[in-house]
Amino acid sequence: xxxxxxxxxxxxxxxxxxxxxxxxxxxxxxxxxxxxxxxxxxxxxxxxxxxxxxxxxxxxxxxxxxxxxxxxxxxxxxxxxxxxxxxxxxxxxxxxxxxxxxxxxxxxxxxxxxxxxxxxxxxxxxxxxxxxxxxxxxxxxxxxxxxxxxxxxxxxxxxxxxxxxxxxxxxxxxxxxxxxxxxxxxxxxxxxxxxxxxxxxxxxxxxxxxxxxxxxxxxxxxxxxxx
Numbered sequence: 001x002x003x004x005x006x007x008x009x010x011x012x013x014x015x016x017x018x019x020x021x022x023x024x025x026x027x028x029x030x031x032x033x034x035x036x037x038x039x040x041x042x043x044x045x046x047x048x049x050x051x052x053x054x055x056x057x058x059x060x061x062x063x064x065x066x067x068x069x070x071x072x073x074x075x076x077x078x079x080x081x082x083x084x085x086x087x088x089x090x091x092x093x094x095x096x097x098x099x100x101x102x103x104x105x106x107x108x109x110x111x112x113x114x115x116x117x118x119x120x121x122x123x124x125x126x127x128x129x130x131x132x133x134x135x136x137x138x139x140x141x142x143x144x145x146x147x148x149x150x151x152x153x154x155x156x157x158x159x160x161x162x163x164x165x166x167x168x169x170x171x172x173x174x175x176x177x178x179x180x181x182x183x184x185x186x187x188x189x190x191x192x193x194x195x196x197x198x199x200x201x202x203x204x205x206x207x208x209x210x211x212x213x214x215x216x217x218x219x220x221x222x223x224x225x226x227x
Contacts, residue, residue, distance in 0.1 A: 008160070009071065009127040017061035017129045022138025029126050036118050041111035047118070054122055063128045068121060075120045078112065085109035132156045146219060154207075162200055169196060 017025070032054075039046050058065065086096070089105025096106065130138075132153075139149050169192050170180060178185045 009124065010131055011063045011067055011128040013062050013129070015060060015062040015129070017057065017063075017125075020129075022130050022134040023141045024138075025126055025130060026135070026138050026142060029122055032122060033119055036115055036122075039115070041107050044114075047114050050118055054118060054125070058121075058125055061125060061129050063125065068124050068128065071124055072117070072120050075116055078116045082109040082113040082116070085112065154204075158200075158203070161203075162196070165199065166196055 032050075036050055039050065058068070086101035086105040086109050089102035089108065091102050091104040093100045094103045094106065095101075126135075136149055136153050136156075139152070140146070173180060173185075173188065173192060178188050180186075180189045
């Protein structure tokens, strides 16, 4: 079981978190993240409580951790930065496993890593328990600007299209002896990504013209919840 009935992040299920209204889940996530961000850096006990609350929500949602944890790879750049902070920061020094590091940088790095991990896992929990269209309707119900909701809707709809096109381009490059991971071929990769951007921009223009020709007036009826 997985995301066969929705977006690739959605985990098909029928738990209480799945059934909760999308706008309530968005508000809960926003409130939870405000609490996490406001938590003092060295309040490790509070961090532990917040992590336990999040794990309890995940258990209730019936989304397996093995489904969520691999998708936390998006946090990798922030994790690398957090690991580097003790080495590049200034201030009093302390020894950790025989290595001299900045004490303020160590505290800041740990806090950044913990807060980032909790935030990413909470956002993934929302994404895995909420269909994209339900999420968009929830944002509409929260009075988010209509244009922003529409942009997000098109981003979700065409993300798979652009990703598939990128995959085809990478296959074509490899078939011609180009290795995108090799620094020697990075200029070719950069030109390919530029071409992908131009194609995506042109596709957006065509879609917009098609919408106008069909009477688009600033609203998308398909986002309105049907009874």
